[in-house]
Amino acid sequence: MVNSKQTKKLALLTMAGMLALFTAACGNSSNSSNSDNANGSEGSGETITLNMMHPWTSPNVDNEVYKARIAKFEEEHPGIVIQQDGVPAAQYKTKLRTLAAANNLADINVVWPGADLAPLVEGSLVEPIDGLMDNWSAILPESALAGFEVGGHQYAIPTKQTFVDIVYYNKAMFSQVGYDQFPDTYEKFIDAVKKLKAAGITPVSLGNKEQWPLQSSYLSIIGDRLTGSDFLTKVVAKEAKFTDPDFVKALSVIDELSKLGAFNTDANNMDSVQGQDYFIQEKAAMHISSSTVDARIRINNEQGDKFGIALFPKVEGGKGDPVKSAGVVQYGIALKSGLDEKKKAAAEEFLKYFVSEDLYKELIRNGVVVPATVDIPEDASPYLKEMLELTGNGTAPVFDSIIPTQVVDVVQNGIQALTIGRGTPEQVAADAQEAIDQMN
Numbered sequence: 001m002v003n004s005k006q007t008k009k010l011a012l013l014t015m016a017g018m019l020a021l022f023t024a025a026c027g028n029s030s031n032s033s034n035s036d037n038a039n040g041s042e043g044s045g046e047t048i049t050l051n052m053m054h055p056w057t058s059p060n061v062d063n064e065v066y067k068a069r070i071a072k073f074e075e076e077h078p079g080i081v082i083q084q085d086g087v088p089a090a091q092y093k094t095k096l097r098t099l100a101a102a103n104n105l106a107d108i109n110v111v112w113p114g115a116d117l118a119p120l121v122e123g124s125l126v127e128p129i130d131g132l133m134d135n136w137s138a139i140l141p142e143s144a145l146a147g148f149e150v151g152g153h154q155y156a157i158p159t160k161q162t163f164v165d166i167v168y169y170n171k172a173m174f175s176q177v178g179y180d181q182f183p184d185t186y187e188k189f190i191d192a193v194k195k196l197k198a199a200g201i202t203p204v205s206l207g208n209k210e211q212w213p214l215q216s217s218y219l220s221i222i223g224d225r226l227t228g229s230d231f232l233t234k235v236v237a238k239e240a241k242f243t244d245p246d247f248v249k250a251l252s253v254i255d256e257l258s259k260l261g262a263f264n265t266d267a268n269n270m271d272s273v274q275g276q277d278y279f280i281q282e283k284a285a286m287h288i289s290s291s292t293v294d295a296r297i298r299i300n301n302e303q304g305d306k307f308g309i310a311l312f313p314k315v316e317g318g319k320g321d322p323v324k325s326a327g328v329v330q331y332g333i334a335l336k337s338g339l340d341e342k343k344k345a346a347a348e349e350f351l352k353y354f355v356s357e358d359l360y361k362e363l364i365r366n367g368v369v370v371p372a373t374v375d376i377p378e379d380a381s382p383y384l385k386e387m388l389e390l391t392g393n394g395t396a397p398v399f400d401s402i403i404p405t406q407v408v409d410v411v412q413n414g415i416q417a418l419t420i421g422r423g424t425p426e427q428v429a430a431d432a433q434e435a436i437d438q439m440n
Contacts, residue, residue: 046079048346053085053099053106055092058273061295061366062160065359066331073353080346082108090210090271093405100125107347111156111334113147114401115236120334121150127337127344128153135352136372139360144371147401148332156332157355160363161371163291163327163391164398165221167310168298173201173285182310186225186253189313193262196285204257205284206267207275208419211412214254215399217288219415220326221312223250224396228319232402235436242432246319251415251425253315258419268416288312291369291387299367299381309390323393328401329371403436410435 052070056063070082085106087095093116099105105125111117120126130153136145140157148156169182177195179188196203208214223231227246234240241247257263264270264278272289276296279287287297298304314322333355335347360372367381369388376384400408414428 046342047081048079048342049081049083050108050343050347050350051083051085051106052108053087053092053096054110055087055089056110057086057088059296060292061300062292062363062368065362065366065368066159069354069359069362073350077349077353080350082350088210090212097405105336107336107339107343108350109334109336111148111332112401113156113158113329113332115404116401117148117155117332117334118150121153121155124337126155127335127339128155129157129335129348129351130154132348132352136355139357139372139374141371141373144329147329148334156334157351158329158371159331159333159355159359160292160329161327161369162330162398163325163369163387163395164217164289165312165326165396166289166291166294166387166390167312168279168287168289168294168307169310170279170282170285171306171308173282176201182308183313185313186315190256190260192285193257193260197261202264202284203260203262203286204264205275205279205287206263207270207272207278208267208416209269209271209274211416212400213272213275213289214415214419215408215412217290217326218254219250219411220399221324221396222253222315223247223399224324224326225312225315225318225320225322226250229321229324229396232397232399236402236404242429242436243426248425248429251418251428254415255418255425258421263419267419282306291391294383294387295367295381298383304383309386311390320396321394324396325391325393326398327391327395328398404439406439407432407435 054066056066070084074080074082092110093112096105096109096111100120100123103125109126111120111126133154136157144158144161145154148154148158167182173196174180174182174192177192177199179192183189183192193203206213226249227244231240231247235242264284267275270278276287276289276293278284280297280301294309298307311323311325333351335344335351339347357372357374360370360374361377363370364374364380364384365377367384367387369384369391399411403411411428411432414423414431417423418425418428
């Protein structure tokens with residue numbers, strides 16, 4: 001039997017619940033006109049919240065452009081809220097993989113093409129967007145979309161074209177050791193490294209705490225110079241092995257640079273942004289990173305003219321084309337499958353708004369290379385043309401866009417160990433091959 005105190009408590013809770021419902025109803029009513037006017041939500045008056053996971057946490061200029069674009073979308077669509085989950089780039093793919101395994105992806109996700117996208121499609125975790133493709137048919141060529149197409153269906157739209165292997169170099173430091181132009185052969189490159197070291201200059205600024213820089217920015221292009229551009233796809237298809245001599249030679253380049261003391265001694269305790277700062281502060285003669293960081297190093301830097309850009313030089317006997325740059329169409333925006341009707345409509349509205357000609361032009365304006373065929377704004381950075389000329393002679397694959405993430409992790413651990421004198425290139429290659437064999 002319920003006593004009198006319990007009866008009073010129940011009555012108070014019931015009244016509180018009714019008041020909350022009344023307040024919520026009033027709040028929805030006041031929201032209704034804004035929501036309907038902004039996004040045509042047929043009088044429902046409700047606010048739709050979409051979760052979006054992205055890796056745009058570092059101070060790179062494109063990250064700021066993306067976040068500003070999200071804010072502008074919310075401003076123009078007050079009935080839709082984008083709840084952002086920013087995950088540092090080094091942890092992003094791991095978290096994406098973990099959420100995918102639990103069938104708990106965000107409503108909107110930043111995804112990579114190829115090996116990273118495939119398991120999401122196989123698990124029916126992302127939604128085909130074939131019905132929306134007319135929105136980009138005039139500005140995105142087939143080559144830009146191909147990495148996000150699986151089985152004849154499109155699953156994501158890319159935001160930028162990233163070249164991961166740009167060598168930024170201090171012109172004065174190189175001139176000091178007799179190089180008025182960046183070395184065009186590996187032998188000259190090593191000679192410059194030795195002379196810089198002898199002159200008391202740190203040859204290469206490296207921030208490898210997150211592990212991906214040596215794998216993505218170094219091994220992608222060094223491997224391509226030695227093995228050729230079809231090697232990684234052959235490894236995945238079991239037509240080649242990581243233990244093949246040419247790939248072992250590529251790993252040996254990182255080993256050689258480590259033994260020469262080419263990198264700053266705290267490389268593995270420094271993250272990628274700190275590595276950029278180390279170079280910008282003229283504490284090292286070189287920094288190898290993505291085309292995106294050109295904004296920090298040259299475009300938005302008052303002393304940007306001090307720095308030149310180049311590609312990793314040709315290697316004698318290598319099978320790769322020495323004018324290629326390692327590039328990937330990146331940051332595809334994908335929608336979670338199984339969203340209810342209202343969320344799906346809101347997510348599609350966001351996708352069409354976010355990835356647009358306006359976004360591409362703003363990225364270009366800030367010196368970021370994009371995969372779209374749009375006019376270059378008159379106020380675009382003067383450095384952009386130089387970057388386009390450097391990277392416009394063929395594209396080599398990026399290591400982690402082809403090789404499965406689990407194997408990439410093994411390679412990253414192995415090459416980081418090489419920088420502190422542990423292990424051998426042969427052992428790293430053997431461990432990588434064992435990892436991919438176990439997957440197959």
